[in-house]
Amino acid sequence: WELHEDTARAGQAAGWQDPAHAPADWLSGDAADPMILLYTPSRSGDKAHQPDFWMRRTVTIPAGRAASLTHLHVARAVYDGNDTPLFAAWLNGRPLTCLSAERGDFDQCFELGGALREGDNQLVLNTHGSPLSGYAFLGGTPFRRYPHMSAPENRLWFDAVNFDAWLRVGKIEAQLRATRAGDPDRPLKLMALINLLDLTTPLCEKYGAYQHDTGGAGGYWCPMTGARLARSHGLPFSCEQGGPPNSAADLQAALTFYLMYGNDAVDMVFGVGHYRDKPEVAAWFDQNLQLIHCIGKMTLPTPPIAVLRSTRATRLGFEEPWNWDIARGALQGVGRNFAYIEVPDLLNGTADQFPVIIDDGTVLLTDEEIE
Numbered sequence: 150w151e152l153h154e155d156t157a158r159a160g161q162a163a164g165w166q167d168p169a170h171a172p173a174d175w176l177s178g179d180a181a182d183p184m185i186l187l188y189t190p191s192r193s194g195d196k197a198h199q200p201d202f203w204m205r206r207t208v209t210i211p212a213g214r215a216a217s218l219t220h221l222h223v224a225r226a227v228y229d230g231n232d233t234p235l236f237a238a239w240l241n242g243r244p245l246t247c248l249s250a251e252r253g254d255f256d257q258c259f260e261l262g263g264a265l266r267e268g269d270n271q272l273v274l275n276t277h278g279s280p281l282s283g284y285a286f287l288g289g290t291p292f293r294r295y296p297h298m299s300a301p302e303n304r305l306w307f308d309a310v311n312f313d314a315w316l317r318v319g320k321i322e323a324q325l326r327a328t329r330a331g332d333p334d335r336p337l338k339l340m341a342l343i344n345l346l347d348l349t350t351p352l353c354e355k356y357g358a359y360q361h362d363t364g365g366a367g368g369y370w371c372p373m374t375g376a377r378l379a380r381s382h383g384l385p386f387s388c389e390q391g392g393p394p395n396s397a398a399d400l401q402a403a404l405t406f407y408l409m410y411g412n413d414a415v416d417m418v419f420g421v422g423h424y425r426d427k428p429e430v431a432a433w434f435d436q437n438l439q440l441i442h443c444i445g446k447m448t449l450p451t452p453p454i455a456v457l458r459s460t461r462a463t464r465l466g467f468e469e470p471w472n473w474d475i476a477r478g479a480l481q482g483v484g485r486n487f488a489y490i491e492v493p494d495l496l497n498g499t500a501d502q503f504p505v506i507i508d509d510g511t512v513l514l515t516d517e518e519i520e
Contacts, residue, residue, distance in 0.1 A: 201275055201277065201278070202275065202276040202277065202278050202279070203273065203274070203275050203276075204273070204274045204275075204276065204281070205271065205272065205273045205274075206271075206272050207269050207270070207271055207272075208269070208270045208271075208272050208287070209268065209269050209270070210265060210266065210267050210268065210270060210287075211267070212267050213267075214267070215265045215266055215267050217289050218261065218265055218287040218288060218289060219260070219261055219288075219289050219291065220258055220259065220260060220261060220287070220288060220289070220290060220291055220292065221238060221240070221245065221258070221259040221261060221272075221285070221286075221287055222256055222257070222258055222259075222284065222285070222286055222287075222288060222290070223236060223238075223256075223257040223258075223259075223274075223281070223284070223285045224255070224256070224257070224281070224282050224283030224284045224285070225249070225254065225255050225256065225257050225279075225282065226279055226280060226282040227255060230343075232251065232252050232253070232254075233277075233279035234277040234278070234279060235247050235249060235251060235257055235277075236257055236274050236275060236276050236277065236279075237274070237275040237277070238259050238272070238273070238274050238275075239272070239273040240261060240264040240265060240270060240271070240272055240273075241264050241265075241266065241270055241271055242271070243262070243264040245259035245260060245261065245262065245264070246259065246260045246262065247259050248260060248291075248292040249292065253466060253468065254294065256292070256293075258291070258292035261287070265287070294466070295307070295465060295466055296465075306465070307465065310464060310465055310466075311461075311464070311465075314344070314345055314348060314464060315348075317345060318345060318348045318349060318352070321339065321345075321349060321352065322352055322356075325337060325352060325355075325356040325358055326356065329356050329357070336359070337356060337357065337358035337359070338358070338359060338360075338361045338387065339352075339353065339358055339359070339360050339361060340361045340363050341361070341362070341363040342360055342375065343374070344460055344463055344464040345460070345464075346360070346375055346378060346460045346491065347459070347460040347461055347491040347492060347493055348460075350378060350379075350382055350384070350491065350493075351493070353379075353382070353384050354382060354384065359379065359384055359385040359386060359387065359413070360375040360378075360379055360384070360386055360387075361375075361386070361387045361388070361389070361416075362374040362375060362376070362386075362387070362388045362389070363389055363391070364388075364389060364390060364391025364392070365391060366388045366406060366407070366410060367388055367389070367390040367391060367402075367403035367406055367407065368390075368391050368403070369406075370406060370409075370477060370478070371477075372409075372410055372476060372477075372489065373458055373470075373474065373476070373477075373489065376388075376410035376411060376412065377410070377411075377456075377476070377487065377488045377489040378458075378488070378489040378490070378491060380411055380449065380451075380488050381455065381488045381489060381490050381494065381499055381502075381503075382499060385413035385414070386410065386411070386412060386413055387412060387413060387414035387415065387416060388406075388407055388410070388412055388414075388415055388416070389415070389416040389417070389418045390403055390417070390418070390419070392419075393419040393420075393423035393424070394423070394424070394427075394430050395427070395430075396427075396429055396430065397429045397430055397432070397433035399430075400424075400430055400433055400434065401433060401437075404437070404440065404441065404444075407444060408440075408443060408444070408447075411447060411449045412444055412445070413444075413445045414444065414445050415444050451488070451502060451503075452485070452486035452487050452488055452503075453503065453504050453505055454480065454485055454486070454487045454488070454503065454505045454506075454507065455487065455488050455489065455490045455500065455503035455505070455506045455507070456474065456475065456476045456480075456487050456488070456489050456490070456506075456507050456509050457489075457490055457491075457492070457495075457500075457506055457507065457508050457509055457511055458470050458474060458476075458489050458490075458491070458509040458511075459491065459492045459509070459510075459511045459512065459513065460491060461492060461513060462510065462511060462512045462513055465513070467510070467512045467513075469509075469510025469511075469512050470509050470510050470511075470512075472510060473508075473509050473510035474509050474510075475507065475509070476489070476509075488503070490503070490506065492511065492514065492518055495518055496517065496518065
Protein backbone atom coordinates (compact mmCIF):
# COMPACT_ATOMS: atom_id res chain seq x y z
CA TRP A 150 0.00 0.00 0.00
CA GLU A 151 1.16 3.54 -0.72
CA LEU A 152 0.19 6.18 1.83
CA HIS A 153 -0.40 9.57 0.22
CA GLU A 154 0.04 11.80 3.27
CA ASP A 155 -0.20 15.05 1.30
CA THR A 156 -3.41 13.91 -0.36
CA ALA A 157 -4.83 12.82 2.98
CA ARG A 158 -4.08 16.19 4.55
CA ALA A 159 -5.54 18.02 1.58
CA GLY A 160 -8.65 15.86 1.61
CA GLN A 161 -9.11 16.33 5.33
CA ALA A 162 -8.77 20.09 4.96
CA ALA A 163 -11.30 20.07 2.13
CA GLY A 164 -13.71 18.06 4.28
CA TRP A 165 -14.46 15.37 1.70
CA GLN A 166 -15.89 12.11 3.07
CA ASP A 167 -16.71 10.14 -0.11
CA PRO A 168 -15.12 9.66 -3.54
CA ALA A 169 -17.47 12.18 -5.12
CA HIS A 170 -15.54 14.91 -3.28
CA ALA A 171 -12.11 13.30 -3.39
CA PRO A 172 -9.15 14.96 -5.09
CA ALA A 173 -9.20 14.20 -8.81
CA ASP A 174 -5.73 12.65 -8.87
CA TRP A 175 -6.79 10.13 -6.23
CA LEU A 176 -9.66 8.82 -8.37
CA SER A 177 -7.94 9.08 -11.74
CA GLY A 178 -6.31 5.68 -11.61
CA ASP A 179 -3.02 7.09 -12.88
CA ALA A 180 -1.23 6.77 -9.54
CA ALA A 181 -0.56 3.58 -7.63
CA ASP A 182 -3.54 2.26 -5.69
CA PRO A 183 -3.39 4.27 -2.45
CA MET A 184 -4.51 3.90 1.10
CA ILE A 185 -5.76 7.16 2.58
CA LEU A 186 -6.32 7.39 6.30
CA LEU A 187 -8.35 10.31 7.61
CA TYR A 188 -8.57 10.52 11.39
CA THR A 189 -11.76 11.77 13.02
CA PRO A 190 -11.89 12.82 16.71
CA SER A 191 -12.44 9.53 18.53
CA ARG A 192 -12.63 5.82 17.91
CA SER A 193 -15.83 3.97 18.77
CA GLY A 194 -18.37 1.53 17.38
CA ASP A 195 -20.28 4.40 15.79
CA LYS A 196 -18.97 4.69 12.24
CA ALA A 197 -19.61 8.44 12.34
CA HIS A 198 -16.77 8.65 14.89
CA GLN A 199 -14.41 6.13 13.31
CA PRO A 200 -11.36 7.18 11.31
CA ASP A 201 -12.09 6.86 7.61
CA PHE A 202 -9.94 4.18 5.99
CA TRP A 203 -10.06 4.35 2.20
CA MET A 204 -8.85 1.55 -0.05
CA ARG A 205 -8.86 1.41 -3.84
CA ARG A 206 -8.16 -1.48 -6.14
CA THR A 207 -8.38 -2.11 -9.88
CA VAL A 208 -10.27 -5.30 -10.71
CA THR A 209 -9.89 -6.75 -14.20
CA ILE A 210 -12.84 -8.80 -15.49
CA PRO A 211 -12.26 -11.18 -18.45
CA ALA A 212 -14.52 -10.99 -21.46
CA GLY A 213 -17.85 -12.76 -20.98
CA ARG A 214 -17.70 -12.79 -17.16
CA ALA A 215 -19.23 -9.47 -16.10
CA ALA A 216 -22.86 -10.57 -16.45
CA SER A 217 -22.39 -13.54 -14.10
CA LEU A 218 -20.86 -11.45 -11.30
CA THR A 219 -23.69 -9.73 -9.45
CA HIS A 220 -22.54 -9.24 -5.85
CA LEU A 221 -19.50 -8.17 -3.83
CA HIS A 222 -18.91 -10.13 -0.61
CA VAL A 223 -16.57 -8.82 2.10
CA ALA A 224 -15.79 -10.47 5.44
CA ARG A 225 -16.76 -8.52 8.54
CA ALA A 226 -14.91 -8.40 11.85
CA VAL A 227 -16.85 -8.98 15.07
CA TYR A 228 -14.89 -8.45 18.30
CA ASP A 229 -16.26 -9.37 21.71
CA GLY A 230 -19.75 -9.59 20.21
CA ASN A 231 -19.56 -6.11 18.66
CA ASP A 232 -20.10 -5.74 14.92
CA THR A 233 -17.72 -3.36 13.20
CA PRO A 234 -19.36 -0.70 11.01
CA LEU A 235 -20.48 -1.79 7.56
CA PHE A 236 -18.15 -0.68 4.79
CA ALA A 237 -19.17 1.83 2.14
CA ALA A 238 -18.36 0.73 -1.43
CA TRP A 239 -18.21 2.32 -4.86
CA LEU A 240 -17.68 0.54 -8.19
CA ASN A 241 -16.59 2.70 -11.10
CA GLY A 242 -17.83 5.73 -9.19
CA ARG A 243 -21.27 4.29 -8.48
CA PRO A 244 -22.25 3.70 -4.83
CA LEU A 245 -23.19 0.09 -4.12
CA THR A 246 -26.19 -0.91 -2.00
CA CYS A 247 -25.31 -3.00 1.06
CA LEU A 248 -27.82 -5.74 1.85
CA SER A 249 -26.38 -6.64 5.26
CA ALA A 250 -27.80 -5.48 8.57
CA GLU A 251 -25.96 -3.15 10.93
CA ARG A 252 -25.93 -5.92 13.55
CA GLY A 253 -25.83 -9.68 13.28
CA ASP A 254 -24.53 -10.25 9.74
CA PHE A 255 -20.96 -11.52 9.33
CA ASP A 256 -20.98 -11.15 5.54
CA GLN A 257 -21.07 -7.69 3.99
CA CYS A 258 -22.88 -8.15 0.71
CA PHE A 259 -23.20 -5.40 -1.91
CA GLU A 260 -25.35 -5.44 -5.03
CA LEU A 261 -23.34 -4.47 -8.11
CA GLY A 262 -26.45 -3.25 -9.92
CA GLY A 263 -24.89 -3.45 -13.40
CA ALA A 264 -21.92 -1.27 -12.45
CA LEU A 265 -19.40 -4.00 -13.33
CA ARG A 266 -17.95 -4.07 -16.85
CA GLU A 267 -15.46 -6.13 -18.80
CA GLY A 268 -11.87 -4.99 -18.50
CA ASP A 269 -10.60 -2.73 -15.72
CA ASN A 270 -12.96 -1.70 -12.92
CA GLN A 271 -12.22 0.60 -10.02
CA LEU A 272 -13.41 -0.56 -6.58
CA VAL A 273 -13.28 1.92 -3.69
CA LEU A 274 -13.96 0.90 -0.07
CA ASN A 275 -14.28 3.05 3.02
CA THR A 276 -13.92 0.61 5.91
CA HIS A 277 -14.73 3.26 8.55
CA GLY A 278 -11.62 2.37 10.50
CA SER A 279 -12.11 -1.40 10.52
CA PRO A 280 -9.61 -3.84 9.02
CA LEU A 281 -10.35 -5.97 6.01
CA SER A 282 -10.47 -9.11 8.13
CA GLY A 283 -10.86 -11.85 5.53
CA TYR A 284 -12.27 -12.56 2.09
CA ALA A 285 -13.34 -9.98 -0.49
CA PHE A 286 -14.65 -11.40 -3.76
CA LEU A 287 -17.07 -10.85 -6.63
CA GLY A 288 -19.51 -13.64 -7.39
CA GLY A 289 -22.92 -14.65 -8.58
CA THR A 290 -24.13 -15.75 -5.13
CA PRO A 291 -26.64 -13.29 -3.62
CA PHE A 292 -26.84 -12.32 0.03
CA ARG A 293 -27.91 -15.26 2.18
CA ARG A 294 -29.35 -15.25 5.67
CA TYR A 295 -30.79 -18.19 7.57
CA PRO A 296 -33.55 -19.35 7.16
CA HIS A 297 -34.16 -17.61 3.81
CA MET A 298 -31.77 -19.74 1.77
CA SER A 299 -32.37 -22.96 -0.11
CA ALA A 300 -33.30 -26.01 1.94
CA PRO A 301 -29.79 -27.59 1.63
CA GLU A 302 -28.13 -24.29 2.60
CA ASN A 303 -30.45 -23.86 5.58
CA ARG A 304 -29.58 -27.39 6.70
CA LEU A 305 -25.86 -26.71 6.36
CA TRP A 306 -26.14 -23.53 8.46
CA PHE A 307 -28.28 -25.25 11.11
CA ASP A 308 -25.87 -28.17 11.36
CA ALA A 309 -22.73 -26.02 11.38
CA VAL A 310 -23.95 -23.65 14.09
CA ASN A 311 -25.18 -26.43 16.35
CA PHE A 312 -22.12 -28.59 15.70
CA ASP A 313 -19.97 -25.68 16.88
CA ALA A 314 -22.12 -25.43 20.03
CA TRP A 315 -21.86 -29.19 20.57
CA LEU A 316 -18.06 -29.04 20.37
CA ARG A 317 -17.88 -26.22 22.91
CA VAL A 318 -20.25 -27.88 25.33
CA GLY A 319 -18.34 -31.15 25.01
CA LYS A 320 -15.17 -29.35 26.06
CA ILE A 321 -16.99 -27.72 28.98
CA GLU A 322 -18.34 -31.05 30.20
CA ALA A 323 -14.92 -32.70 29.96
CA GLN A 324 -13.49 -29.94 32.16
CA LEU A 325 -16.37 -30.18 34.65
CA ARG A 326 -16.01 -33.95 34.86
CA ALA A 327 -12.26 -33.80 35.41
CA THR A 328 -12.46 -31.03 38.01
CA ARG A 329 -15.29 -32.66 39.92
CA ALA A 330 -13.42 -35.96 39.98
CA GLY A 331 -10.51 -34.23 41.69
CA ASP A 332 -12.55 -32.10 44.08
CA PRO A 333 -16.15 -33.01 44.94
CA ASP A 334 -16.81 -29.71 46.74
CA ARG A 335 -15.12 -27.05 44.59
CA PRO A 336 -17.47 -24.28 43.32
CA LEU A 337 -17.56 -24.54 39.53
CA LYS A 338 -18.43 -21.32 37.72
CA LEU A 339 -19.33 -21.20 34.02
CA MET A 340 -18.76 -17.71 32.68
CA ALA A 341 -20.55 -15.86 29.87
CA LEU A 342 -22.32 -18.81 28.31
CA ILE A 343 -24.60 -16.52 26.27
CA ASN A 344 -25.71 -18.73 23.34
CA LEU A 345 -25.10 -22.02 25.18
CA LEU A 346 -27.51 -21.61 28.09
CA ASP A 347 -29.90 -24.28 26.85
CA LEU A 348 -27.10 -26.85 26.55
CA THR A 349 -25.15 -26.04 29.72
CA THR A 350 -27.96 -25.74 32.27
CA PRO A 351 -28.27 -29.56 32.37
CA LEU A 352 -24.49 -29.72 32.98
CA CYS A 353 -24.85 -27.37 35.94
CA GLU A 354 -27.49 -29.69 37.40
CA LYS A 355 -25.37 -32.77 36.73
CA TYR A 356 -22.03 -31.50 38.09
CA GLY A 357 -23.14 -28.97 40.68
CA ALA A 358 -21.89 -25.96 38.69
CA TYR A 359 -23.43 -22.52 38.30
CA GLN A 360 -23.63 -19.85 35.61
CA HIS A 361 -22.08 -16.39 35.77
CA ASP A 362 -22.50 -13.07 33.95
CA THR A 363 -19.22 -11.28 33.25
CA GLY A 364 -20.37 -7.66 33.29
CA GLY A 365 -23.47 -6.86 31.27
CA ALA A 366 -25.91 -7.68 34.06
CA GLY A 367 -24.47 -4.87 36.18
CA GLY A 368 -24.79 -2.32 33.38
CA TYR A 369 -28.34 -2.85 32.16
CA TRP A 370 -31.37 -5.03 32.86
CA CYS A 371 -30.48 -8.32 31.19
CA PRO A 372 -31.94 -11.25 33.14
CA MET A 373 -31.73 -13.35 29.97
CA THR A 374 -27.99 -13.95 30.58
CA GLY A 375 -28.91 -16.74 32.98
CA ALA A 376 -30.20 -15.33 36.27
CA ARG A 377 -33.89 -16.12 35.94
CA LEU A 378 -33.24 -19.37 34.04
CA ALA A 379 -31.05 -20.56 36.91
CA ARG A 380 -33.86 -19.68 39.31
CA SER A 381 -36.25 -21.98 37.41
CA HIS A 382 -33.83 -24.86 37.93
CA GLY A 383 -32.95 -24.10 41.56
CA LEU A 384 -29.37 -23.24 40.59
CA PRO A 385 -27.16 -20.44 41.93
CA PHE A 386 -26.22 -17.47 39.75
CA SER A 387 -23.56 -14.78 40.07
CA CYS A 388 -22.42 -11.56 38.37
CA GLU A 389 -19.42 -9.30 38.18
CA GLN A 390 -19.20 -5.67 37.17
CA GLY A 391 -18.00 -4.83 33.67
CA GLY A 392 -16.05 -1.90 35.13
CA PRO A 393 -15.48 -0.44 38.58
CA PRO A 394 -18.10 2.13 39.66
CA ASN A 395 -17.13 5.75 39.14
CA SER A 396 -19.96 7.14 41.26
CA ALA A 397 -22.37 6.13 43.99
CA ALA A 398 -25.13 6.08 41.36
CA ASP A 399 -23.18 3.49 39.32
CA LEU A 400 -22.74 1.23 42.33
CA GLN A 401 -26.35 1.65 43.41
CA ALA A 402 -27.62 0.78 39.93
CA ALA A 403 -25.49 -2.37 39.75
CA LEU A 404 -26.52 -3.57 43.21
CA THR A 405 -30.17 -2.92 42.37
CA PHE A 406 -29.87 -5.13 39.30
CA TYR A 407 -28.11 -7.87 41.30
CA LEU A 408 -30.85 -7.88 43.93
CA MET A 409 -33.56 -7.96 41.28
CA TYR A 410 -31.91 -10.92 39.56
CA GLY A 411 -31.80 -12.79 42.86
CA ASN A 412 -28.02 -13.19 42.70
CA ASP A 413 -26.39 -15.70 44.99
CA ALA A 414 -22.99 -13.99 44.67
CA VAL A 415 -21.37 -10.85 43.30
CA ASP A 416 -17.71 -10.91 42.27
CA MET A 417 -16.07 -7.53 42.92
CA VAL A 418 -13.23 -8.29 40.54
CA PHE A 419 -11.50 -4.89 40.69
CA GLY A 420 -8.90 -3.60 43.15
CA VAL A 421 -10.12 -2.38 46.53
CA GLY A 422 -8.87 1.09 45.66
CA HIS A 423 -11.59 1.49 43.05
CA TYR A 424 -14.12 1.48 45.90
CA ARG A 425 -12.10 2.77 48.85
CA ASP A 426 -10.43 5.76 47.15
CA LYS A 427 -13.58 7.27 45.64
CA PRO A 428 -15.21 9.11 48.57
CA GLU A 429 -18.72 9.02 47.13
CA VAL A 430 -18.54 5.30 46.34
CA ALA A 431 -16.95 4.41 49.68
CA ALA A 432 -19.59 6.38 51.60
CA TRP A 433 -22.46 4.67 49.76
CA PHE A 434 -20.87 1.27 50.40
CA ASP A 435 -20.56 1.95 54.14
CA GLN A 436 -24.11 3.31 54.38
CA ASN A 437 -25.66 0.28 52.66
CA LEU A 438 -23.82 -2.69 54.13
CA GLN A 439 -27.06 -4.31 55.27
CA LEU A 440 -28.44 -4.14 51.74
CA ILE A 441 -25.20 -5.51 50.28
CA HIS A 442 -25.29 -8.39 52.75
CA CYS A 443 -28.64 -9.45 51.26
CA ILE A 444 -26.80 -10.80 48.22
CA GLY A 445 -26.79 -14.58 48.49
CA LYS A 446 -29.20 -14.67 51.44
CA MET A 447 -32.52 -14.33 49.63
CA THR A 448 -35.08 -17.03 49.04
CA LEU A 449 -37.24 -15.76 46.22
CA PRO A 450 -40.74 -17.17 45.67
CA THR A 451 -41.39 -18.97 42.41
CA PRO A 452 -43.33 -16.57 40.19
CA PRO A 453 -46.45 -17.81 38.39
CA ILE A 454 -45.22 -16.59 34.99
CA ALA A 455 -42.43 -18.10 32.90
CA VAL A 456 -41.10 -16.58 29.69
CA LEU A 457 -40.02 -19.18 27.14
CA ARG A 458 -36.85 -17.74 25.61
CA SER A 459 -34.96 -20.00 23.21
CA THR A 460 -31.18 -19.79 23.17
CA ARG A 461 -31.24 -22.10 20.17
CA ALA A 462 -33.12 -19.40 18.26
CA THR A 463 -30.64 -16.65 19.18
CA ARG A 464 -27.72 -18.99 18.46
CA LEU A 465 -29.01 -19.41 14.90
CA GLY A 466 -29.32 -15.66 14.43
CA PHE A 467 -33.05 -15.03 14.95
CA GLU A 468 -33.89 -11.61 16.38
CA GLU A 469 -37.38 -12.56 17.59
CA PRO A 470 -36.36 -13.45 21.17
CA TRP A 471 -34.98 -9.93 21.57
CA ASN A 472 -37.94 -8.24 19.93
CA TRP A 473 -40.66 -10.10 21.87
CA ASP A 474 -39.12 -10.45 25.34
CA ILE A 475 -41.71 -8.80 27.62
CA ALA A 476 -39.51 -9.65 30.64
CA ARG A 477 -37.30 -6.71 29.69
CA GLY A 478 -39.71 -4.18 31.16
CA ALA A 479 -43.30 -4.81 30.14
CA LEU A 480 -44.04 -7.40 32.85
CA GLN A 481 -42.43 -5.26 35.53
CA GLY A 482 -44.50 -2.30 34.34
CA VAL A 483 -47.70 -4.13 35.30
CA GLY A 484 -46.26 -5.38 38.60
CA ARG A 485 -45.53 -8.96 37.56
CA ASN A 486 -42.51 -11.08 38.36
CA PHE A 487 -41.25 -13.85 36.10
CA ALA A 488 -38.72 -16.60 35.46
CA TYR A 489 -37.23 -17.89 32.23
CA ILE A 490 -37.48 -21.39 30.85
CA GLU A 491 -35.72 -22.94 27.87
CA VAL A 492 -37.07 -25.15 25.10
CA PRO A 493 -35.64 -28.33 26.72
CA ASP A 494 -37.64 -27.44 29.85
CA LEU A 495 -40.83 -28.20 27.94
CA LEU A 496 -39.79 -31.86 27.92
CA ASN A 497 -37.97 -32.32 31.24
CA GLY A 498 -40.76 -31.18 33.57
CA THR A 499 -39.25 -27.80 34.55
CA ALA A 500 -42.06 -25.96 32.77
CA ASP A 501 -44.72 -27.73 34.85
CA GLN A 502 -44.15 -25.45 37.87
CA PHE A 503 -45.49 -22.39 36.03
CA PRO A 504 -49.25 -21.88 35.51
CA VAL A 505 -48.57 -19.30 32.77
CA ILE A 506 -45.94 -19.57 30.04
CA ILE A 507 -45.50 -16.73 27.55
CA ASP A 508 -43.66 -17.55 24.34
CA ASP A 509 -40.85 -15.19 23.39
CA GLY A 510 -40.53 -15.69 19.62
CA THR A 511 -39.26 -19.25 19.89
CA VAL A 512 -39.44 -19.65 16.06
CA LEU A 513 -37.98 -23.17 15.92
CA LEU A 514 -39.49 -26.23 17.57
CA THR A 515 -39.24 -29.94 16.87
CA ASP A 516 -42.39 -32.01 16.48
CA GLU A 517 -41.84 -33.42 19.98
CA GLU A 518 -41.53 -29.91 21.48
CA ILE A 519 -44.66 -28.73 19.68
CA GLU A 520 -46.62 -31.70 20.99
